[in-house]
Amino acid sequence: MTEELLPKHGGYRKLKSFQVARLVYDVTVRFCEHYVDRRSRTGDQMVQAARSGVQNTAEGSQASGTSRKMESELTNVARASLEELKLDYEDFLRQNGLAQWERNDPRRQALIDRRPADTQDVARWTEDVHEGRVHCGQSGLCGRGGQGLAGSSTTFSESTRSTSAEIMANGELALIDVACALLSRQLTAQSNAFEQEGGFTERLYQRRTAHKRTSR
DSSP states (O other), X not given: OHHHHSOOOOOGGGOHHHHHHHXXXXXXXXXHHHHSOTTSHHHHHHHHHHHHHHHHHHHHHHHTTTOHHHHHHHHHHHHXXXXXXXXXXXXXXXXXXXXXXXXXXXXXXXXXXXXXXXXXXXXXXXXXXXXXXXXXXXGOEEOTTSBOGGGOBOOXXXXXXXXXXXXXXXXXXXXXXXXXXXXXXXXXXXXXXXXXXXXXHHHHHHHHHHHHHHHO
């Protein structure tokens, strides 16, 4: 009876959205340590926005047992926080005269395809890009002038190599896009679950009504 009234909830550590958001947070901390002026408030704001993405994803998962509405609200806050962080990275690139890569840039896709689990995975990708290598799936790493992802030709000459800051910022933008997409799917699933199952208050009312009928 109790299990039906309080559906399974929590388990946020297994959520892909939580895992990617936490990676975004970890990389943001390192990025700000290396590339953002410690005297600037921007670094603190970026770290807090990244942390909010993680914390609200976890809190939303925990709240789902008693409030589907709260779950959706917290998940939406998580997504909004990461969108805010995305703007900070875009501003960083623009204000420092660095390039923001196109969404279909093979270097972005190379990072996504690697499914990085921690900051070391991201660091290895950063080094590969900096050295002019991109991941080509089964064909391995491509050097300068090699075939990029999806068979496109990608050349990384000495004059066109990106700085580490540019690479890391664009890598973070790619990961943030992944996290936001996953959170958007969660919001859709949460909305559908609420329509089909109702909220805690509704289930409690139904349980009390059924109990009164059987006790007469």
